[in-house]
Amino acid sequence: MGKNTDMVVFQTRILHLGCCIIMFLPTYGDYMKSHKKSSFLTNITASQGENVVLSCNASRDNRGDIVWRKNDSLLYNQSPYKNLTKTNYTTSRMQVDPQSPWKLQISNVQPSDAGHYECFPFKQQWILSIEVRKNKPYSLKQMLLYIVPTVTGLIAVCLIIFCIVWNHRKLKRKVASGHRETEDESQQTHGRKKDQFQSSQYFERFNSVYGEIQN
Structure with a gap:
């Protein structure tokens, strides 16, 4: 009878521990995600009409895939091993030089260019904000x-x-x-x-x- 009671108590404790772990995992994931973003996140503010260059801290000898994203949408993907380059720019004012794929240039920035940019696999992120110019008298x-x-x-x-x-x-x-x-x-x-x-x-x-x- 005593063994059965101990077994029930042990199982109950294991169940409680499992529930605590399950409840803790999303919080830990959010914390790690937030910490990850804050570690590589840069805020940039540009005036309307300026040129903006986002540059990854990449080595020129890098031969791996390079991916640029804006608000989780693909902008540019270069895969040297597959000899493949794919572009999906949101505006013709965006450009990535295949010879320097670690740089994303946006010419004559407009309010529509504001957003969250990412560079993979270098895990760098930028929040781009655009200041709209007011018409001066x-x-x-x-x-x-x-x-x-x-x-x-x-x-x-x-x-x-x-x-x-x-x-x-x-x-x-x-x-x-x-x-x-x-x-x-x-x-x-x-x-x-x-x-x-x-x-x-x-x-x-x-x-x-x-x-x-x-x-």
């Missing part, structure tokens, strides 16, 4: 750079229009003056012909009267 110099060319262009256009209108009016006046001179000459010619005709009729009448008198 235009300075007097910047305003002049916009206003002066605009005003100069408007003045030039107005001068061109004025010259075209002035030349058109000048040509129109010249044509009108030519028409008037032509009309004046025509009237003068017509007047001379009329005078000559009247003089001719006068002389004919005079000769006719003079002839009658002599007879």
Whole structure:
């Protein structure tokens, strides 16, 4: 009876110990994961439009696979043994040089580039944050750079229009003056012909009267 009781107590203690171990394992795993991240985690803050380079502490003689990830999504995978390179960049501004695969370059960073980056097998991690630039009010110099060319262009256009209108009016006046001179000459010619005709009729009448008198 005593042996059975001891066996029950022993089994109960083993069961309790197993439950404690099972309950402790997730906590220990979370602790190790958090410790692992904090050991290799780097916070980076960049301004919008800057160039950012993430570099692993890798040896140039490294011949193993190199993997880049962002938010647990694959960005780049190079496997020298399989002679395989795979890219899945989230933007065309990302680039990994196959000759230097331990460096990830992001040009002209934007808010969408912010996130958690990892480099394997070197177990390095970065939290990239992007500061968005606010639009600054235009300075007097910047305003002049916009206003002066605009005003100069408007003045030039107005001068061109004025010259075209002035030349058109000048040509129109010249044509009108030519028409008037032509009309004046025509009237003068017509007047001379009329005078000559009247003089001719006068002389004919005079000769006719003079002839009658002599007879």
